[in-house]
Amino acid sequence: MKHTTISLILLILQALVLYLIPTEAAPTKPRLFREYIGANFKNVKFSDVPINPNIEVHFILSFAIDYTASSPSPTNGKFNKFWDTDNLSPSEVSSIKGKHSNVKVALSLGGDTVGGGFAYFKPSSVDSWVANAVSSLTRIIKEYNLDGIDIDYEHFKANPSIFSKCIGRLITTLKKNGVISFASIAPYDDAEVQRHYLTLWKCYGHLIDYVNFQFYAYDQGTTISQFMSYFETQASNYNGGKILASILSDGIGGLSPENGFFTACNRLKDRQQLAGIFIWCADNSKARGFRYEKQSQELLAS
Template sequence: MPIGILEEFENSISEVANSKLFREYIGAESDSVKLTDIPIHSGVETHFILAFAIDYTNDNHPSPTNGKFDVFWETNHLGPEEIASIKDRNANVKFAVSLGGDSVGDGKAFFTPNSISSWVRNAVSSLTSIIKQYNLDGIDIDYEHYKTDPNTFAECIGQLLTNLKQSGTISFASIAPYEDDGAVQSHYQALWRKYGHVIDYVNFQFYAYDKLTVSQFVQHFQEQASNYGGGQLLASFISGGENEGLTPNGGFFDACNELKGQGKLGGIFVWCADESTKSGFKYEKTAQALLASL
C-alpha cells in the first residue's frame, strides 16, 4: 500500500476509535446522590449505569433465584420519574442497568444458574420488566464471582443479550471485566469469543490494578485492547480511591491524552457517582471536557 494511502487509512482508524462516550455507575453506595447533581456536558454522550440488579432475593438473608432479577440500587433519587426527567431534558443521556456486582447483603453475588435455558428465560422476563419500568436503554454485565464454568456463563449472558437486542428491549450492552487470578477474565473471554458481536462497550476496571504510573496504565490498556480485540474499550478510574489504578490527580488524564493521541480512547467511565459527591464531581467535569475536545 503506498505511504500516502497507508497514512490516510491509519488516520481513519484513529478517528473511529476515539469516542465522546462518558459513563458513570450510580446507586450502589448511597441513597442521597441525585442525578441533577452530576454534570452533563451537552457535547458528550452520557450513560448512567444503575448498580445493581441482582438475581437474588431482596431480604436480610439473600439467596440466588436463577435469573429472577430484582432492583438493588438505591431508588430514593433513582426512580422512573427522576430518570424520565433527566432524559427529557438531555437528549444525549441514556441509562443502563448493571447486573451482579461484587456483593449482596453480607456475601458475594455469585452467578449460579440452575440451567442455561431456565436462567435465560427468567432473566429475559424479569429484566424486561425492570427495563420497561425504569425506561432504560441498555445492560452492563458486572458479575465477579461464579459457581459455574466459563462456557455456561457465556451462553447465559450471550443468549440474554441477544434476546433483549433482537426484541428491541435494549439498544446497547457492555461488560465490566478486570484482571484477576484467572476466574473473571476466563469467564469474560469465553463470552467475548462467542458473543462479542452483541457487546458494544468494554468497561474494563483498570482501577482493580494496584497503583499505576501513566506508562503502566497505557500498557495495560493496550493489553486489554488485545484481549477484547475489536471492542470499544473505555479508560476508567475510581473516584474514591488513592492506591487503585491510576487516580485522577495522579496522571489518569495524562494517560487519556496519550491514548487520545494514538486514536485509542474509546471513552471514559467512573466508579462511581456516589463517591464523587465528596469532590463536587470535579473529575467528571474534567473527563467530560476532555471527551468533548475529541
C-alpha cells in the same frame, strides 16, 4: 491551443479520478462518558452529576441482582432492584432523559456483594436462567425506560461456558426483542474473571458494544507507562472492542488522576484508542464535587 486543450482534459480526468476514489472517513472522536450510580445509597441523583452537552453520557444503575431482597439467595435469573430506588426512580430517569437528549440510562447486573456476601453467578440451568432473566429484566427495563445493560458479575459458581451461554443468549434476546440498544461488560484483571469474560467475548463479542474494563483494580500507584501497557494488553484480549479507561472517585486504585490518569487518556486519544471514560461511582463523587466527572467530560468534548 492544442496543448491547452490537452491540459484541460488531463485536469478534468484527474478531478474525476479523485472524485471516484473513496476517501477514508475521519476518525470518530471519543465522546462517551459513563458512570455507575446508586449502589452506595448516598442520596445522589442524576441531576447532581455534571452533564456536558457535547458528549454522550450513560448513567448505569447499580445493581440489579438475581437474589431475593429479603434474604440474599440465588433466584436463577429472577432479578430484583438493589440500587437507591428512592432517588433513582422511573420518574427521575424520565426527567433526566427529557432534559438532556445526550443522556442514556443502563442497568448493571451482578456486582461484587449483596447482603454482606459475594453476589455469585449460579444458574440452575442455562434455559431456565435465560428465560427468567429475559422476563424479569424486560419488566424492569420497561418500567424505568432504560436503554441498555451492563454485565458486572465478579464471582462465579458456574464454568465460563455456562456463563457465556447465559449472558450471550440474554443479550441476544433483549436486543432482538428491541428491549435494549446496547450492552457492555465490566471485567478486571483476575484469572477467574478473565476466563469467564473472554469466553463470553469469543462467542458473543459482536453483540457487546463497550468494555468497561476496571483499570482501577490494578495496584494503587500504577504509573502512566504501566497503565498504557495494561491498556494495550486488554485491547488485545478484547480485540475489536471499545475499551473504556476508568478511575475510582476516591482515586485509591490503579492510575489515579493525581498520578497522570488524564495524561494517559490524552495519549490514548491522540492514538485514537480511547473509546471513552467511566467512573465508579457517582455516589462517592458527590462529596468531592464531581471534579473528575467534569475533567473527564471536558477531555472527551475537546
